[in-house]
Amino acid sequence: MDTSVAVVGLGSTAYGALGRRADDLAGEALRAALADARLVPGEVDGLLTHRVDSYEALAAEHGLDPAWTAALPPEGRMTGPALQLAATALRAGQCHTVALVYGNDSRTRGATYGSGGSGSTAAGEGYGTTPALLAPYGMTSPGAFSALMLARHRYRYGTTERQLGAVATTWRAHARLNPAAMRRDVLTVDDYLGARFVVEPLRLFDYCQINDGGVAVVLTTLDRARDRPHVPVQVLGAAQRARLTGSDLPPDDFWAGALGEVGRAVARASGRDRDAVDALMVYDNFSPNVLFTLEGLGWCAPGEAGGWVEDGHAALGGTLPCNTSGGQLSEGYLQGWALVAEAVRQLRGDGGARQVPGARTIQYACAAPVTSTVLFGREA
Amino acid sequence: MHVSRTVSEHVEGLRRGELRVSRCGACGVPAFPPPRLCPRCGAADAATWFTASGRGVLWSVAVFHRTYLPEHPAPYPVAVVELVEGPRLVATLTDPTVPVGCAVIAEIDARADPPRIAFRPDDHEGAAR
Ligand SMILES: [Zn+2]
Numbered sequence: 001m002d003t004s005v006a007v008v009g010l011g012s013t014a015y016g017a018l019g020r021r022a023d024d025l026a027g028e029a030l031r032a033a034l035a036d037a038r039l040v041p042g043e044v045d046g047l048l049t050h051r052v053d054s055y056e057a058l059a060a061e062h063g064l065d066p067a068w069t070a071a072l073p074p075e076g077r078m079t080g081p082a083l084q085l086a087a088t089a090l091r092a093g094q095c096h097t098v099a100l101v102y103g104n105d106s107r108t109r110g111a112t113y114g115s116g117g118s119g120s121t122a123a124g125e126g127y128g129t130t131p132a133l134l135a136p137y138g139m140t141s142p143g144a145f146s147a148l149m150l151a152r153h154r155y156r157y158g159t160t161e162r163q164l165g166a167v168a169t170t171w172r173a174h175a176r177l178n179p180a181a182m183r184r185d186v187l188t189v190d191d192y193l194g195a196r197f198v199v200e201p202l203r204l205f206d207y208c209q210i211n212d213g214g215v216a217v218v219l220t221t222l223d224r225a226r227d228r229p230h231v232p233v234q235v236l237g238a239a240q241r242a243r244l245t246g247s248d249l250p251p252d253d254f255w256a257g258a259l260g261e262v263g264r265a266v267a268r269a270s271g272r273d274r275d276a277v278d279a280l281m282v283y284d285n286f287s288p289n290v291l292f293t294l295e296g297l298g299w300c301a302p303g304e305a306g307g308w309v310e311d312g313h314a315a316l317g318g319t320l321p322c323n324t325s326g327g328q329l330s331e332g333y334l335q336g337w338a339l340v341a342e343a344v345r346q347l348r349g350d351g352g353a354r355q356v357p358g359a360r361t362i363q364y365a366c367a368a369p370v371t372s373t374v375l376f377g378r379e380a
Numbered sequence: 381m382h383v384s385r386t387v388s389e390h391v392e393g394l395r396r397g398e399l400r401v402s403r404c405g406a407c408g409v410p411a412f413p414p415p416r417l418c419p420r421c422g423a424a425d426a427a428t429w430f431t432a433s434g435r436g437v438l439w440s441v442a443v444f445h446r447t448y449l450p451e452h453p454a455p456y457p458v459a460v461v462e463l464v465e466g467p468r469l470v471a472t473l474t475d476p477t478v479p480v481g482c483a484v485i486a487e488i489d490a491r492a493d494p495p496r497i498a499f500r501p502d503d504h505e506g507a508a509r
Binding site: 134197 | 387388390391413415419439440441442443444445446448449451452456458460468469470471472479480481492494495496
């Protein structure tokens with residue numbers, strides 16, 4: 001029996017300062033995804049919500065009475081696990097069609113990712129599992145965590161600021177081909193170097209956007225997917241590996257061990273190795289993560305990703321086009337979901353001016369205390 | 381997100397001018413902050429506290445140029461130091477230009493509230509590795 005699963009519906013809102021609540025945006029994305037798949041609520045029997053305040057209200061407003069429900073905490077590291085979880089439920093026959101729904105109102109709430117917070121905002125704002133060891137020193141922000149990793153990477157390998165800047169400028173060139181991207185003005189390396197430090201060695205353009213928006217994805221079994229209007233985009237493999245022990249401090253290996261493990265797992269599951277991957281959607285909350293991910297997945301030797309990006313390998317037309325939408329640095333920060341949406345659009349051939357010609361296999365990867373990757377593909 | 385863990389021994393130690401950190405009392409693996417279960421041997425609530433030498437190596441440093449909280453006006457450095465005894469911890473630096481990889485030694489400001497550790501270059505640096 002074929003237990004393959006595929007994306008058949010995709011919906012997204014505008015990304016930006018929208019003045020709307022997360023659940024409202026998630027609902028708009030859900031309705032768009034159901035329309036895209038030409039499904040009615042009664043045909044959806046699985047619901048997974050991420051960063052949504054009330055899965056109950058969302059379901060009630062959309063006529064969903066699923067056989068399978070899951071609600072994940074708001075960290076962006078949960079996006080890969082969300083897809084893995086839903087795919088596993090489908091393969092196990094626990095349900096046949098899952099809507100995965102994400103909403104984010106961090107711009108409207110005024111999130112800064114570094115000023116503390118309480119209640120439902122704490123996950124985005126608070127920092128670390130042991131604040132008594134961090135707060136006295138002003139170690140408050142995930143950006144600082146990434147800055148510490150970059151400073152360490154520099155010490156180990158000599159990664160230059162121009163090399164890192166190539167991530168932001170490459171993504172921006174991609175965003176200029178994406179009408180939905182938030183940032184589409186020209187960004188040169190000199191612009192990058194001239195911008196202020198936020199947490200040195202990270203500059204302004206090393207940080208992702210802070211915006212509102214929603215994304216929804218409908219997953220179903222491949223046999224059902226063949227009856228839907230769009231070409232099925234299969235989930236060929238998904239894997240995760242946590243490094244939660246000691247996660248208040250940056251990992252010594254830049255998460256390379258976890259990345260290597262999940263990369264090998266999806267290659268094994270899919271029968272498609274790294275050479276088959278046509279594009280990579282890499283979790284870029286901060287640009288150093290791109291370098292760590294390229295090295296951890298084995299695209300570059302340790303310490304060589306900066307030069308690799310600077311040489312154009314990650315650009316459209318390069319060896320491995322990355323974040324063809326402009327990524328979270330330029331398109332918008334939907335905690336991985338906009339990158340997943342871009343993978344689906346590229347594999348459907350809907351990439352417009354930024355289409356990767358003949359794309360068959362696209363990888364999503366997130367290096368984090370829960371590292372994950374998902375391999376998407378069209379039938380060979 | 382904010383899981384409480386018992387670090388009052390560390391904080392109270394700083395108030396006395398001592399750098400108190402923990403290791404597993406059963407197998408000796410460095411484990412700070414103290415875990416409920418040792419990640420190596422599984423011993424429960426077995427962490428034991430000891431006074432560290434204060435010597436270590438600057439693992440990394442970042443400098444905040446943005447003020448997120450009024451009690452921490454920018455610019456200020458945040459350091460990660462690996463102690464010679466094994467644990468790593470977050471602290472500040474007496475001088476933000478100390479290079480990564482430098483041997484450092486702790487100075488404890490016991491009268492600050494909360495008390496804080498600042499590392500400075502270790503001129504003897506026999507402890508560097
Ligand atoms: Zn032990």
